[in-house]
Amino acid sequence: MKQWIKNMQQRWYVWVLLALGLAFFLYSNRQPEENTSFPVQLTEATERQETKEEKQAPSLVVVDVKGAVVRPGVYELAENARVRDAIALASGFTNEADQTKVNLAAKVHDEMMIYVPVKGENAPAPDHTSDGKEQIDINHATIEDIQKIQGIGPTKAAAIIAYREEHGPFRKIEDLLNVSGIGEKSLEKMKGQIIIR
Incomplete structure (x- = not known):
């Protein structure tokens, strides 16, 4: 058991x-x-x-590169690209290019024309209105040049430059309404003196 x-x-x-x-x-x-x-x-x-x-992915813009570059033409770039990127796509400057006249750090925008003058050449002649007043390219003008626009003093000129640096180039004249101190009436008076390039 x-x-x-x-x-x-x-x-x-x-x-x-x-x-x-x-x-x-x-x-x-x-x-x-x-x-x-x-x-x-x-x-x-x-x-x-x-x-x-x-x-x-960033959207694309189209720019026209002219003047003293190796391959002038129309190029597509990312929306946040700079002028230096457009010049690079055009295979760079020629030996005759006056690089001091080009702001390589400027942001590109759609339909922008980038012109590179040759050494000794003046920048393209500014357009003029019928009353003979010089038109100012507010995307590239200095603070002194902006003050040549009727109704723009040092304070508003500085505000335009600050807005341009913060938001990139102006795409249309009406964008100036976003700048502090510029209203519809004052914009109407200065429209004939402003160009966008």
């Missing part, structure tokens, strides 16, 4: 050990399956990020 009980206990231990071994085997085989889904989740997250970056 004692022998029979001893045999039953040994068999019971064997079954317990087998059950534990089987449980461990099944659990360890399940772990890799769970891990295989992780790279898939990463791939989906990466694809979402790439799609988001594509949507945030």
